[in-house]
Amino acid sequence: MRLRLRWLAVLLALALPAAAQDRAGVQTAFARAQHLKRGINVSHWFSQNPSDYSAQHTNTETTTDDIALIAHLGFDNVRLSIDAVPLEQAPLGADGLNGDFLGRLDRAVDTMLADGLAVQIDLHPEDSYKQQLRTNDWNVDRLTMLWRKLAAHYAGRDPERVFFEILNEPEVGDPYRWAGIQARVAAAIREVAPRHTIIATGPNYSDLQDLLTQHPLADGNVIYNFHFYDPHEFTHQGASWGLSWWIYEHGIPYPPTESSMHELIRQVPDPAQRFQLENYWLDRWDGHRIRLLIDEAADWGKANNAPLLCNEFGAYRQVTDPVSRNTWIHDVRTALEDDGIGWAMWDYHGGFGVVTGKRGQPAQVDGATVGALGLKEK
Secondary structure, three states: OHHHHHHHHHHHHOOOOHHHOOOOOHHHHHHHHHHOOEEEEEEEEEOOOOOOOOHHHHHHHOOHHHHHHHHHHOOOEEEEEEOOHHHHOOOEOOOOOEHHHHHHHHHHHHHHHHOOOEEEEEEOOOHHHHHHHHOOHHHHHHHHHHHHHHHHHHOOOOOOOEEEEOOOOOOOOOHHHHHHHHHHHHHHHHHHOOOOEEEEEOOOOOEHHHHOOOOOOOOOOEEEEEEEOOOHHHHOOOOOOOOHHHHHOOOOOOOOOHHHHOOHHHHOOOHHHHHHHHHHHHOOOOHHHHHHHHHHHHHHHHHOOOOEEEEEEOOOOOOOOHHHHHHHHHHHHHHHHHOOOEEEEOOOOOOOOOEEOOOOOOOEEOHHHHHHOOOOOO
16 A cells, blocks of 8 residues: 555656646636635634533534624634544444534534635644554555545535645655645545545645645645744744744744844753744844745746645734734735735634634634734724
8 A cells, every 4th residue: 555655646746747737627726716815713623622522612612603703804714623533433323424523513614604604624633643644554544534424424515615625734744655645535535525626735734845845636626725834933932832942932023133032032041942043033034035935835836727725824822922923924914915825824712813712701803913814803
């Protein structure tokens, strides 16, 4: 199986440039990408909460009022992240999926559609699930079978507004292996959902540079996504995950200047890590640099005749200066829009949120962040 995946990837890599190919469905993908222009991620609802996917949790984490607010603010789509494991847990229905979890998921999807929102069905499992794809071909079979069932279940929903995202941040480091896995899963989806648009991505963490390693699938009805959190020294300051020294950062400004960074660099105790933070301002991060990077993605899309989507970008808000945070969000959002790339910010009411407030209470809209996204608090 591993050999077969590698040969499939090699054949894809040796194919003619996509712009020279007549890939059926390309025009459909470009047209449907217009439904994914201004999106938001809803996190920790049907994913990222493995200890509790109970009805009590999913009925209160994000509510019908939250969905209505998302539509009211002017977002046109929601990226709905879904853990793989609860879909596969017994008791299973006739379709091979957990009926209770799936029923609650259906209500969420249908509520979004009823409020005029498009929905990205994003398979978003825990890291351990994805990491097994690196070397274990049985887990590739497992992923393929799961998508065959999930796509068949949603094949009856509106193909103009329901999209199938193969896998969030695959964490498969070998781009050729990931290309083979992705091609196989896309083919399985297409067998049971011939009309729907697929969302594909690059390997690793779906960064922009990961997208650039890929050749488009033979299937033309595909949108290609990437995530943008650069520079992480700014966007993930104060975070307790990722690099260990991010948690020491507080109040790092954007754009950085020598005068603003001189004292802040001393927050990081380790000399080598201080050096990394110092390079944040030495690298002159600003809107112009961000625009040049986003242009690289746009150039890939043009060269390969493929529509693009940035369905994660954002900055952790806990210890970040709000003005700097919203300036960065504005710069990323406008760079994407100038290149004709749709977006979905991370996230609705999590640590990167566009709203604040305690769970179970009405969301408090962050008007400045809404403005940075080019939307209006109505």
